[in-house]
Amino acid sequence: MDILVDVLESNQNIQIKVNGEIDAYTAPLLKEKLLTAQETEGLNAVLDLSDVSYMDSTGLGVFVGFYKAVKANGGHMRIVGLSPRLKRLFDITGLGELMDIETAGKGEVNNETI
Amino acid sequence: MRPYDYIELRIPAKAQYIGVVRLAISGLANRVGFTYDDIEDMKIATSEAITNAVQHAYKEDESGEIVVGCALYEDKMEVMVADHGRSFNFDETKKLVGPYHENEDVLFLREGGLGLYLIETLMDEVKVHHEEGVTVFMTKYLGGEQVDQDVEPITS
Numbered sequence: 001m002d003i004l005v006d007v008l009e010s011n012q013n014i015q016i017k018v019n020g021e022i023d024a025y026t027a028p029l030l031k032e033k034l035l036t037a038q039e040t041e042g043l044n045a046v047l048d049l050s051d052v053s054y055m056d057s058t059g060l061g062v063f064v065g066f067y068k069a070v071k072a073n074g075g076h077m078r079i080v081g082l083s084p085r086l087k088r089l090f091d092i093t094g095l096g097e098l099m100d101i102e103t104a105g106k107g108e109v110n111n112e113t114i
Numbered sequence: 115m116r117p118y119d120y121i122e123l124r125i126p127a128k129a130q131y132i133g134v135v136r137l138a139i140s141g142l143a144n145r146v147g148f149t150y151d152d153i154e155d156m157k158i159a160t161s162e163a164i165t166n167a168v169q170h171a172y173k174e175d176e177s178g179e180i181v182v183g184c185a186l187y188e189d190k191m192e193v194m195v196a197d198h199g200r201s202f203n204f205d206e207t208k209k210l211v212g213p214y215h216e217n218e219d220v221l222f223l224r225e226g227g228l229g230l231y232l233i234e235t236l237m238d239e240v241k242v243h244h245e246e247g248v249t250v251f252m253t254k255y256l257g258g259e260q261v262d263q264d265v266e267p268i269t270s
Contacts, residue, residue, distance in 0.1 A: 002133065021133060023129070023132050023133060023136075023161055023165070024129040024132055024161075024165040024168060024169070025129035025130045025132055025133060054133075054136070054157065056158045056161050056162055056165070056229075056232065057162055057165075057228040057229045057231075057232050058165060060228055061228070085151075085154055089158075089232075092232070092235050093228055093231070093232070
């Protein structure tokens with residue numbers, strides 16, 4: 001299994017948990033799952049990436065698209081559970097500034113090296 | 115004897131093989147002695163180059179191949195990704211690649227988004243050769259960038 005996307009939905013609240021690797025092969029499935037949710041007005045979406053072992057620009061692209069759509073419909077998107085590796089991807093692309101993101105293990109010392 | 119070990123992978127230009135190359139890159143970079151973070155950087159950079167080739171090199175009804183060449187040195191690793199399918203002469207191709215030019219190659223590669231930007235950020239040296247397809251040539255040095263290598267002494 002390369003990717004597993006679990007969606008927990010109740011009204012305007014949606015929780016999405018992604019497991020596995022996000023690359024050009026698996027991104028279309030993730031995108032498809034997000035597409036059905038993003039049209040909801042005032043959506044409150046939480047994406048849990050704590051079990052994502054690999055991600056590259058194709059994953060970032062999917063999240064940027066979702067972020068834009070959710071925002072346009074008056075909603076909010078939050079990404080939680082980012083490993084230092086994933087956090088770094090958001091930071092070097094400038095997306096970390098733009099989006100509401102949270103690293104895994106809040107309050108822990110970040111041993112990330114550049 | 116050449117100063118490096120050379121490993122070449124040839125894959126169909128299909129997205130499902132990107133992860134397979136990532137596994138190989140991970141194993142090879144481990145042999146050179148790269149750190150966890152450097153290996154992860156190389157996995158992303160290589161995936162970006164292959165993704166670009168998968169998405170742009172061939173039309174939908176075309177079946178093509180991508181060649182990934184890896185040169186393992188004592189102090190660095192070079193990864194070359196070529197979307198024109200034929201095996202390349204590593205040394206010859208290396209001579210041909212030059213720094214990319216802001217206005218041409220970048221536009222071509224950037225239509226997918228952040229791919230080339232990530233390659234540039236995560237690798238120490240990146241060159242793009244754009245003739246008979248696209249070849250991306252990337253270098254990662256063991257223990258960080260060594261800027262003084264291969265630099266000619268400045269003469270006035």
